[in-house]
Amino acid sequence: MVFILLxxxxxxxxxxxxxxxxxxxxAQPVAEIDLGKMKGDLARxxxxxxxxxxxxQTVERDGRGNIKSVKHYVVSxxxxxxxxxxxxxxxxxxxxxxxxxxxxxxxxxxxxxVDGPRQETVRATAAPVGGALAKGGGADPLAGTTxxxxxxxxxxxxxxxxxxxxxxxxSIGDWVxxxxxPGTNFSWAPAPMSLLVFAKRDGGPLVLLDPSGRKRELAGxxxxxxxxxxxxxxxxxxLERKDRKKYxxxxxxxxxx
Numbered sequence: 001m002v003f004i005l006l007x008x009x010x011x012x013x014x015x016x017x018x019x020x021x022x023x024x025x026x027a028q029p030v031a032e033i034d035l036g037k038m039k040g041d042l043a044r045x046x047x048x049x050x051x052x053x054x055x056x057q058t059v060e061r062d063g064r065g066n067i068k069s070v071k072h073y074v075v076s077x078x079x080x081x082x083x084x085x086x087x088x089x090x091x092x093x094x095x096x097x098x099x100x101x102x103x104x105x106x107x108x109x110x111x112x113x114v115d116g117p118r119q120e121t122v123r124a125t126a127a128p129v130g131g132a133l134a135k136g137g138g139a140d141p142l143a144g145t146t147x148x149x150x151x152x153x154x155x156x157x158x159x160x161x162x163x164x165x166x167x168x169x170x171s172i173g174d175w176v177x178x179x180x181x182p183g184t185n186f187s188w189a190p191a192p193m194s195l196l197v198f199a200k201r202d203g204g205p206l207v208l209l210d211p212s213g214r215k216r217e218l219a220g221x222x223x224x225x226x227x228x229x230x231x232x233x234x235x236x237x238x239l240e241r242k243d244r245k246k247y248x249x250x251x252x253x254x255x256x257x
Contacts, residue, residue, distance in 0.1 A: 017256040019195060019208035019216045024236065027220045027252035030054070031080045036245040038082075040071055043184065045226035045239060045249075046092040046099070052077050054228075054237065054249060055092035065178055075249060098190065099228060100183020105191040110211045112172070114180065116163035123157050168213045172198045187229045187236075199224040203241050220252055229254075 033056060035042070040058035047054060054075040059067045072085045104110040163175045165182070173185045186198035196209045203223035208216045223241040230237070236254050239247040 017195075018212065019210040019214045021256045022195070022208055022216060022218070022254055023257040024206070024218045024220045025253040025255075027240075027250040030077055030237075030249040030251055031075050031082055033075075033082065033239055033247040033249055034245060035247075038071065038073060040069070042225055042239060042247070043070070043181075044088075044092070044096060045228045045237060046095040047228055047230050047237065048089075048091050049095075049231045051230055051232070051235070053089075055089055055095075056082075056249075057088065057092075077251075095228075095231065096183060099187050101188060102182070104188050104194050104196065104211075106189065107194040107211055110167075110194050110196075112165050112167050112182075114163055115166050117161045120160045120162060121157055122160060167196060167209055168211070170209060170213070170215065172196075172209075173201050175201075184226060187227045189229045190231055190233050193233050197227045197229060197236060199227055199238070206236065206238065218254075221250070224250075 031054075033042075035058065038056075038058050040060040042056070043059045044057035045054060054077065056073040056075060058071045058073070060069045060071075062068050072088050073082055074085050074089065075082050098105045102112050160176050163180050164171050165173050165175075165180065165186075175181070185201045186196055189195040189197070194211050197206050197218075198209070199206055199221070203225055206218040206221045206224050206227055208218060218236075221238055221240060224238040225241060225247065227236060227238045229235075234253055234255065235251055237249065237251045240250045241247050
């Protein structure tokens with residue numbers, strides 16, 4: 001009863017807080033996530049409603065980026081064990097629905113918009129242009145750029161299709177030549193709070209945004225992936241990268257300072 005009352009007080013105080021007023025406590029590791037054993041790429045991190053378990057999803061893709069297999073794991077917050085399961089738990093699906101939604105659960109007008117698609121052409125490597133001299137041959141001022149040169153440039157160019165998710169004009173992630181996967185690098189706070197936490201798609205600090213456009217980088221995370229706000233609004237979890245395959249599942253309390 002006392003715990004529930006304290007959680008309610010924290011949530012009430014956090015409801016009206018702006019991004020710049022929020023702060024993280026010292027983060028605590030819950031378990032190690034080893035992709036060398038679990039296989040695939042990280043796709044989802046979810047909390048159970050009582051905070052006793054986490055769900056981690058990994059996916060394996062083919063050469064074209066299409067998902068060919070999905071694996072499911074449940075992490076115990078008490079025993080710190082990581083156990084493979086046959087399917088995503090119902091509580092994880094329910095959590096992911098509001099965590100990754102287009103609009104804040106606490107304020108429907110606080111909404112993510114998709115900017116794109118836009119096209120960009122990039123050259124993979126610098127192709128030699130300017131005739132034989134550019135390739136190390138003799139100086140012939142009339143040689144110019146040959147058809148072969150132009151073809152070489154075309155072969156080494158790549159067309160990129162880019163989608164950007166934005167919130168109040170702030171970019172929260174780019175998806176290049178791939179489908180947008182909402183929630184993989186951001187999490188809404190639960191209602192009635194009106195906040196969003198995100199990290200760069202390739203890992204980085206945790207950043208808070210509020211409806212007024214205020215922004216705050218939270219101390220405590222350096223290379224965060226899959227940020228996830230707890231159901232009661234009092235904690236944030238994320239995966240902190242240690243090396244190419246290993247991550248620590250971290251949890252920290254968040255509250256107004």
